[in-house]
Amino acid sequence: MRYSLRLFITLLLVTLALPMGLSAQQKTYTVVIDAGHGGHDAGACAFGRKEKDINLAVALLTRKYIEQAHPEIKVYMTRSTDVFVGLQQRANFANKKKADLFISIHTNSASSAKASGTETYVLGLRRANDNLEVSKRENQVILLEKDYKETYEGFDPNSTESYIIFEFMQNVHLATSINVASEVQKSFVKLGRGNRSVRQGPFLVIRETAMPSILIELGFITNKAESDYLASERGRKELAQGIADGFSRYYEKYVRATSSQQRKQQKVTSDEESASQQSSATTSSEGEEYYRIQIASSRQPLETSDPYFRNAKDVQREQRGKLYLYTAEQCSTLSEARQAQQRLAKSYPDCYIVRYRKGVRDKEIY
Structure with missing residues (x-):
């Protein structure tokens, strides 16, 4: 594929661009919440319901709950109304905000009306057919974008070959993404939702983000019982609260708890680097x-x-x-x-x- 080498080099540089957690350069922790689909892209539909509406309702509530629990955090939305936003635009928005975490919210669908449960994805490729099929379905939104072939450099969301590039990508944020995803899934389990676990998938929207990123599938709109739950005020509030609670556990465990330790280590690291540079200079001067x-x-x-x-x-x-x-x-x-x-x-x-x-x-x- 003509674009693979250039994409690999670009993504390797981009994914290294931002440090995780609280840093001296970025005092305020920033989260970008992405409500999947929107506008003329309805997403999955069943029983007279549209995925785009469910995603937006849960995303707005998630922002509200995170802001209430952590007023020190900045939370942005890729869309807060029923508008269409391209996948690249969503990622670019998160990158521009220099976000520390990107959360993309979606609703699942399947040919079987019995399929049920929640799952949370991080970037990657595992050769399970169901993972790949979910990724293909979510990535097909690029077909609605003008000049998508140029924007995504020949990527075909329906071609298995196009996903081979994910086998070679180095994602320095994978461990962090898995930590966040695991906490979110724990929340869903507490709610009694079916646990389809944390998975890896080649989603374009989280491929282009330069920070830890997760993609949540809230449940199956094609399952009548789950569709009713997703459409209800109770269901949306519970799911949003679950996402916010999962984030809070991650934030307290991996960000706040380590930030003070990182500050202490910064001085030690700086002193060690200075000593190393002096040693190198002494060696070379000889x-x-x-x-x-x-x-x-x-x-x-x-x-x-x-x-x-x-x-x-x-x-x-x-x-x-x-x-x-x-x-x-x-x-x-x-x-x-x-x-x-x-x-x-x-x-x-x-x-x-x-x-x-x-x-x-x-x-x-x-």
Whole structure:
């Protein structure tokens, strides 16, 4: 596929662009809630009901409950009325807001009237046919967008081949997304809703977001009992409260609880990096050159202790213009660097060698 390499490189850079949690650069935690479908895109329909209406009602209530529980958090909606918003526009909106979390709300459907239960997706591809079919159905909304072939670079939502690219994507936010999704599913279980678990799926709307993202399927509009529940005021309030409660548990456990620890570690990390840079400068001033492996870059700084770097040793961060560059494993010879590159390529496919002389980046070797 002609677009695969360019998409891979672009997405690798984009997904590294924002750090998770509370950072020095972004004091206010931000959530973007996405009500799926809208306007002339009704989504799934059954029993005289439209998915777009259910999604919007639950999304608006979810925003209300999160804001009530956490007034310090900013919550935005990709749409708050019955309007059509393209998948790329939704993702772009979240990226522009520099959101820490993206929650996309949908309603499921199936050919069988017996299908029931809630499920929450994170980005990825598992070769279960039902996961892929749900993804194809939700991605078909791009066919309603003008110039969708250009916007999504040839992506065909009905072609299984188009989903192969997801096999190669590196999503540094996967662990965080799974944590959020797991807490949301726990809420649904407490409500007595059928638990279809946390799953991975190749959804375009969360593929393009540069932050942890989840996609929720509230239930099956094609199941009469579940459709009645989804259409009821009680059902919508319970589901929205469940999403908000799940988010709150995640927020308290993984964001608030770790933010103070991260601040303490920042000074330690900064001191260690300074000492490492001084050591490198001393070595190079003696006339020696050395090599390191660049494994990532980002527009905002990531801590070298970030989980994304767990498969690399001696990770260092340096700033070059508006980009932050991350290198690992200092080597004294090019031969050693080649071996290190081969090892690291298993976890960081686009990594390459950087030569340093006199403590300064001198040459990039691919």
